[in-house]
Amino acid sequence: MRESLLDAIRRGTTLIGDGGMGTELQRAGLEPGGCGDAWNLSHPAEVQAIQRRYVEAGSQIILTNTFGTNQFVLSRYGLEDQVTGIARAGAINARAAAGTHAFVLGDIGPCGGFLEPLGDITERELEGTWRSAIQAMLEEGVDGIIFETMTALEEITLGIRVARELGAPAIVASISYDPVRGGGYRTMMGVSPAEGARACAEAGAHIVGANCGRAEPEEFIAIARELRSATDRPLMLQPNAGQPSLVGDAIVYPRDPQSLAPALMELARHAAVVGGCCGTTPAHIAAFRDAHQ
Structure with a gap:
């Protein structure tokens, strides 16, 4: 039987995650503002090729291309009835790309709005759409579920509860934090x-x-230390490749692979899993792998 993700983490060696997906999809031809998650169905070969490049670069964990696979985000594209199909295809694509070389986490991003009373999304609605997506990905053999880029506790804790009820073998809860004045x-x-x-x-x-x-x-590093002060759970850290700027019509991230790798190496001293988020590419992961080895 294949080792579980949690067993691999318990061995104590920092695992290498993957990097950004959205910018890679655009390089592959996704139009700005297009629905990248829908490419799981319409362009599976391109999605798998991106994920395979991450595995070849050294990623030991890759995420499904399902960050916005919920009825609220997909409704912007008229695809709100495709949650289950897109989630299932996302898991199939990632599993095919990972093979036996990497673990797969089913990716769940923010719902795209606010729960009541701040917004008009009910807990029942959010639970229902996430249950559909998570169930489909678990049925296709993902190794766990990750909730990422979250900002509201009521949203992420609801998701964790749903994933637990559905028997997810591993649940990752990743939140986005910003520096504040003072x-x-x-x-x-x-x-x-x-x-x-x-x-x-x-x-x-x-x-x-x-x-x-x-x-x-x-x-x-400071964020990791504060996380560690509150829990003994393993940590997963995925920074951006710096903060983006607009150069002409292009969004540019300042940290190239060689300048980001030392920072990721330092994070590996604090975390069980280290990868990248926006602006990171297979080249960034490869540079981290080379330094990590």
């Missing part, structure tokens, strides 16, 4: 890393972490 880090909803880690661990997450946000890669 020091420290908070989500846009005012959640600190300690508060986030504590709430996610208590809800049943096996792994807690941080990704994306406006923090520089080096600032993730």
Whole structure:
């Protein structure tokens, strides 16, 4: 029987995650503003090729291309009735790309709105759409579920509960934190890393972490220390390749593979899994792998 993700983490060696998906899809031909998740059905070969490049670069964990696979995000494209199909295809694509070389996490991003009373999304609606996506991905053999780029505790803890009820073998809870004036880090909803880690661990997450946000890669060290102060769960860290700027019509991230690798190496001292988020590419992961080895 294949080793589980949690067993691999318990061995104590930092695992290498993957990097950004959206920018890679655009390089493959996705139009800006297009629905990247729908490519699981319409362009499976291209999705698998991107994920395979991450595996070849050294990723030991890859994510499904399902960040926005919920009825609220997909409704912007008239695809709200395709949640199950896109999620299932996303898991199939990632499993095909990973083969026996990498674990696969089913990716769940924010719902794209706010739960009541701040917004008009009900807990029942959100639970239903996530249940459909998570169930489909688990049926196709993902090794766990990751909730990432979250900012609201009520949203991520609801997701953790659904994943637990469906029997996910591993649950990762990753929140986006930004530097705040006066020091420290908070989500846009005012959640600190300690508060986030504590709430996610208590809800049943096996792994807690941080990704994306406006923090520089080096600032993730301070975030990791605060996460660790609140929980003994393994950590997963995925910084961006720096903060983007608009150059002409292009969004450019300042950290090339060689300049990001030392920061990722430092994060590996604090985390069980280290990868990248926006602006990172297979080349960034390969540079981290080479330094890590």
